[in-house]
Amino acid sequence: MKTVKILICDDHTMVSQALAGFLEQQNFIKSVYICTTAAETIKKYETEFYDIAILDVNMEEMSGIVLAGILSTKYENIKIIMLSMRSDLLTVKESIKAGANGYLLKNADLSEVKNAISRVIDGKSYFSKQISQALLDDQLNLNSDKEEVFITPREREILLLIVKEYHTKQISETLNISENTVETHRKNIMKKTNTKTSVGLVRYAIERSLF
Amino acid sequence: MKTVKILICDDHTMVSQALAGFLEQQNFIKSVYICTTAAETIKKYETEFYDIAILDVNMEEMSGIVLAGILSTKYENIKIIMLSMRSDLLTVKESIKAGANGYLLKNADLSEVKNAISRVIDGKSYFSKQISQALLDDQLNLNSDKEEVFITPREREILLLIVKEYHTKQISETLNISENTVETHRKNIMKKTNTKTSVGLVRYAIERSLF
DNA sequence: AAAAATCTACCTGAAAACCGTTACAAAAAT
DNA sequence: ATTTTTGTAACGGTTTTCAGGTAGATTTTT
Numbered sequence: 186m187k188t189v190k191i192l193i194c195d196d197h198t199m200v201s202q203a204l205a206g207f208l209e210q211q212n213f214i215k216s217v218y219i220c221t222t223a224a225e226t227i228k229k230y231e232t233e234f235y236d237i238a239i240l241d242v243n244m245e246e247m248s249g250i251v252l253a254g255i256l257s258t259k260y261e262n263i264k265i266i267m268l269s270m271r272s273d274l275l276t277v278k279e280s281i282k283a284g285a286n287g288y289l290l291k292n293a294d295l296s297e298v299k300n301a302i303s304r305v306i307d308g309k310s311y312f313s314k315q316i317s318q319a320l321l322d323d324q325l326n327l328n329s330d331k332e333e334v335f336i337t338p339r340e341r342e343i344l345l346l347i348v349k350e351y352h353t354k355q356i357s358e359t360l361n362i363s364e365n366t367v368e369t370h371r372k373n374i375m376k377k378t379n380t381k382t383s384v385g386l387v388r389y390a391i392e393r394s395l396f
Numbered sequence: 397m398k399t400v401k402i403l404i405c406d407d408h409t410m411v412s413q414a415l416a417g418f419l420e421q422q423n424f425i426k427s428v429y430i431c432t433t434a435a436e437t438i439k440k441y442e443t444e445f446y447d448i449a450i451l452d453v454n455m456e457e458m459s460g461i462v463l464a465g466i467l468s469t470k471y472e473n474i475k476i477i478m479l480s481m482r483s484d485l486l487t488v489k490e491s492i493k494a495g496a497n498g499y500l501l502k503n504a505d506l507s508e509v510k511n512a513i514s515r516v517i518d519g520k521s522y523f524s525k526q527i528s529q530a531l532l533d534d535q536l537n538l539n540s541d542k543e544e545v546f547i548t549p550r551e552r553e554i555l556l557l558i559v560k561e562y563h564t565k566q567i568s569e570t571l572n573i574s575e576n577t578v579e580t581h582r583k584n585i586m587k588k589t590n591t592k593t594s595v596g597l598v599r600y601a602i603e604r605s606l607f
Numbered sequence: 608a609a610a611a612a613t614c615t616a617c618c619t620g621a622a623a624a625c626c627g628t629t630a631c632a633a634a635a636a637t
Numbered sequence: 638a639t640t641t642t643t644g645t646a647a648c649g650g651t652t653t654t655c656a657g658g659t660a661g662a663t664t665t666t667t
Contacts, residue, residue: 198483200504203414210417221503265628270408292432295413337643348595365646372626373643383652385561385622386599548613561654569640576616584613593623594654 187215189306191227193240194220194252195268204239204298211299223247227255234260237302237304240285242269242276250276257284264305266298270316274323328348336374341395343370347383347391397425399447400517403440405431405463406479407453410431415450415509422510434458438466448513449495453480453487453605460604461487461494462552464577468495475516477509480605485527485534490604493546498522545588552606554581558594559601 191208195201198221205217218235220226223246226238226264237269238256240249253265263280266287268278277288286305312320336344346356353371357364375381378389389395402419406412409432416428429446431437432456437449449467451460464476476497478491488499497516500508500525512522523531547555557567564582568575586592589600601607 197502199500199502199504199509200411200414203418204412206421206506207414207417234602289410291410293409293410295410295417298410324642339644346594348599348601350591350593352593354623363646365648365664366644368624370644371624375625380561380562381596381625382561383593384559384598387602388559388561388596391602551613565653573614573618576618577614578656580616582654583615586655592655 187213189214189300189302190218190235191237191239192218192220192235193239194223194224194226194244194249195239196244196246197241201241207295208298208302211302214302218237223249223252223255226252230256230260232332232380234263237261237264237265237305238264238296239268242267242271242280250279250285253280253285254283266301266305267363272313272319277316277320279314281308288316289313290315297346336377340370340374340377343367344374344390347371348387348395357384397426400425400513401427401429401446402448402450402513403429403446404450405434405437405455406450407447407455407457408452412452418506419509419513422513425513429468434460434463434466437463439507441467441471445474447473448475448477450479450509453478453482453491457533459606461496462556462607463492463493464496465494465549477512477516477522479514482605483524483530484603485530486526486603487605488523488531490606499527500524501526510517539562546589547585551581551585551588554578555585555597555601556607559598559607576592 191214192207198219198291201219201221208214208217213268218227218229218233220229223244226240229235238253242249244252249267249269253267254308256263258263264287266289267285268289268291269276272289272290276296280288287301287310289301289311293313293315295315297311304311342360343356346359351359351365353364356367360367371386374386378386380386380389402425403501404412404416409430412430412432416430419425419428429440430446432439434455438452440446449464451463453460455463458535460478460480464478468476475498476496477500478496481498481501481502491499495584497513498521500512500522504524508524508543510536515522553571554567557570564575564578567578571578582597585597589597590595590599
């Protein structure tokens with residue numbers, strides 16, 4: 186009963202090829218097609234329909250979430266499973282809004298892909314354990330008072346100069362403000378980002394690709 | 397002629413499992429063992445030797461490059477292939493310094509893994525096309541002033557703790573050495589890496605995927 | 608066995624970062 | 638129009654880092 190047709194879109198060819206190899210061994214899967222870009226995926230769907238699209242969230246040219254939005258509005262019967270390295274809730278929520286039926290973490294077990302496919306084919310949804318737990322906590326408002334941290338524009342300027350190895354004095358000269366002001370900003374940023382040293386600030390900035 | 401034993405270390409279980417599935421189909425590969433952390437890998441090697449270690453560069457708890465350094469100094473006959481999403485030269489060079497015999501990009505074709513394994517088993521090296529080209533360009537470039545910097549094992553330990561926001565005192569306690577010694581190491585690292593602040597050290601480490 | 612590299616440790620002094628707090632003007636949001 | 642946020646600035650004091658040495662013990666390499 187090889188009935189299901191699957192398309193995988195991930196710019197990490199190596200990963201999608203290996204994944205395809207695994208899926209092709211499953212007896213309920215008819216075929217697996219591999220794309221490396223969103224554009225390629227969109228084009229492919231215009232000539233051929235695939236029951237399930239497995240989309241990587243983090244792709245170079247276009248986010249998998251945007252792609253999911255495009256596909257889900259265009260093809261009613263499509264089922265979409267997102268694939269991601271990170272488990273931040275915001276991304277998950279956006280994926281759901283974009284029409285995703287499932288969300289898998291790359292650090293989950295390979296068998297989850299199989300399970301997810303079975304589930305979404307049956308019209309259900311599938312989320313990696315970590316994700317479903319987080320979604321639940323969020324709905325029950327157990328989501329610890331994690332107020333969103335917003336760095337102000339000026340603070341960001343100063344943060345970027347700190348990351349550039351500028352000292353307080355150099356920053357004050359660059360921005361034509363007092364050294365005291367720079368220190369105040371630094372302290373405020375540290376409070377907001379919950380860091381205690383400049384090293385922490387650098388990590389914060391880099392992890393969020395603020396520079 | 398199933399002779400080669402392979403170990404894969406990647407915190408993306410899904411990827412390593414799929415990759416393992418592919419490799420197990422190859423007739424020259426005897427077995428494939430999967431690890432999800434650097435610690436697990438180090439422990440496994442203490443009880444069993446694997447001819448080839450395929451290591452992901454960007455892992456949560458410890459950089460694959462640091463792991464490569466540990467393994468290559470401990471096991472003379474080991475061959476190491478790095479796996480990475482990014483192709484920046486600094487990271488590649490750092491991998492080579494750490495003892496890697498190959499460097500594969502995740503957006504390369506799956507067959508490259510097979511080729512890379514054959515090559516490193518024969519005592520040769522293998523780099524994805526994009527990488528080898530960049531390395532070549534770099535070598536032809538008149539980058540005479542850029543002598544390669546070699547951080548010692550101890551210095552690397554200290555560097556990683558600095559990046560973890562540890563203060564001198566905490567580092568000295570962690571490693572059971574004097575604060576003075578830690579400062580000496582820090583100064584030496586700064587001289588070698590041509591940086592003037594801890595922030596610079598963090599950038600140095602991050603740019604080379606050392607953490 | 609000798610030479611080189613690495614790891615260890617100490618010293619002094621200067622510079623920079625960190626901590627807690629207050630305060631006011633300008634700009635934005637309600 | 639008024640409350641809130643943002644940007645500015647200051648004070649005093651503590652801790653940590655940075656700079657430039659010297660130097661002996663232990664590994665590793667040659």
